[in-house]
Structure formats: C-alpha cells, structure tokens
Amino acid sequence: MNRHQIELDAPGLDRPGTVIRYGHWGRPVVVFPSEQGRAWDYENNGMVGAVADLVESGRVKLYCVDSFDHVTWSDRSVSLEERARRHGAYASWITDRVMSFVEHDSGQREAIATGCSMGAFHALLLGLTRADLFPVAICQSGSYDPSRWHAWGDRGDAAYFTNPVDFVPHLGGDHLDWLRSRASILLVVGEGPWEEHPTESLSQARQMAHLLGERGIRHELDVWGHDSAHDWPWWQKQLAHHLPRFC
Numbered sequence: 001m002n003r004h005q006i007e008l009d010a011p012g013l014d015r016p017g018t019v020i021r022y023g024h025w026g027r028p029v030v031v032f033p034s035e036q037g038r039a040w041d042y043e044n045n046g047m048v049g050a051v052a053d054l055v056e057s058g059r060v061k062l063y064c065v066d067s068f069d070h071v072t073w074s075d076r077s078v079s080l081e082e083r084a085r086r087h088g089a090y091a092s093w094i095t096d097r098v099m100s101f102v103e104h105d106s107g108q109r110e111a112i113a114t115g116c117s118m119g120a121f122h123a124l125l126l127g128l129t130r131a132d133l134f135p136v137a138i139c140q141s142g143s144y145d146p147s148r149w150h151a152w153g154d155r156g157d158a159a160y161f162t163n164p165v166d167f168v169p170h171l172g173g174d175h176l177d178w179l180r181s182r183a184s185i186l187l188v189v190g191e192g193p194w195e196e197h198p199t200e201s202l203s204q205a206r207q208m209a210h211l212l213g214e215r216g217i218r219h220e221l222d223v224w225g226h227d228s229a230h231d232w233p234w235w236q237k238q239l240a241h242h243l244p245r246f247c
Helices: 052-056 080-106 118-129 157-161 164-170 173-182 201-215 232-246
Strands: 003-008 017-022 027-032 060-065 112-116 136-140 184-189 219-223
Touching: 003 080, 017 080, 027 080, 027 118, 052 060, 060 080, 080 118, 080 157, 112 118, 112 232, 118 136, 118 164, 118 184, 136 232, 157 164, 164 201, 173 201, 184 201, 184 232, 201 219
Parallel strands: 027 060, 027 112, 112 136, 136 184, 184 219
Antiparallel strands: 003 017, 017 060
C-alpha cells in the first residue's frame, strides 16, 4: 500500500503533528484518532486494513492525523474554557496546515472527516463548523458534549462554540440554510459493551441526531445491535460498511 508520513508545524501546540497518507488516488478522508491518539493508531488497530480495497482501488486516500488532546480536551488541570481555547490551535492546524497538504497531495480542497470515540467529536465539530472543507462527517461511537468531560470553571465563548450540544439548537439564518445545503453527518454507534457506560456514546448519538433533526441538518443515525461494542473490531466493520457509500 502506498504510505507516506510527514511532520507539519503546529503553531500554538507543543510539537509538530504527524500526518500519514495511505493510497495513491481517490476522495480524501481525514481521520482523527481516539483520545490522545497518534496518526499511526488507525493502521495499528486494523482500520486501514478494513478499507484496504477502497484504498488500493483508488477510491479513497486516507490522511490520518495526530490528536493533541493531551494539551486540549484531556488536560484536566485547566478549565473547560481554556481547553476549548487550546482546541482552536488544533482546529487551525487541521484547516490550515493539514488541509493545505491534502489539497496539494490530492488536488482536492474538500475531504470526508471521520474518527472513532474522541475522533468522532473532532469529525462532527469540523463537519458543522467547516462544512466548506468537510461536507461529510462519519462519526463512530462519539461523545459530543465536552461539558461532560470532567469539566470545571466558567464557560465562555470558546466552550460554547466548540460544543455541538450548546450551539446546534441555536443555529439559524443564512448560516443554517448553508449548512442544510452543505453538511451531511453520519452518526454510528452500537448498543453493546461500553457504548453507554462509561462513554455515553449511545445516548449522545441519539441526542445529537435529535438536535440535528430539529434544525433540519442532513444526518443519519445508524445504531448497531447489542453485540456491537465500543471497540476497534466493530469500528472496522462499521467503516467498511459505510465508507463505500461516499467514494
């Protein structure tokens, strides 16, 4: 498989970020790792192999990126508002540095965003805030309410605008009309082990589907059965099932 790894400067963060590209042609897919994960986690946990046929046949190019959760959402030593401010540097790294590389490498300005667990949150947030770059978000077993992530401290604009549970109900006007014409969100979750306790992924997927539905934003909720766990083997099956629809 065609594999290429680079390091990209990440202003405002604590180190450069890694991007690993798999494939030679096809629709770009930017992949976010699970909490505090690195760019190689997707390959190491069988996700690249699960869609190898799409990669090898030139239908998709995967761009797996680092998380910086250790200095943003997972840093419990700072308030939720500060975590959200730091997330802004990460979002800028994705939209500026990573997407510039994707456009240069693929010739395409847009990409699918996807990820599992914490990665699903990143995919959803970019699908809602930067649908010009990420018109499709495939979100697997995510948690979408940062206020529930051991949050403390006063909440300001940064926390509000990075929390889909907060801002989606208040979307309106021309921006909402644009999102309705542009964004497509797929929420995938199971009913099996760890999908509700302790992750709350099942209830949060249902809540997010309800909120998106209220605003008329195109979305799907795909709930797998009681054998479907919050774990890589099931995420492999879900990705292999859904990704071919979009490429």
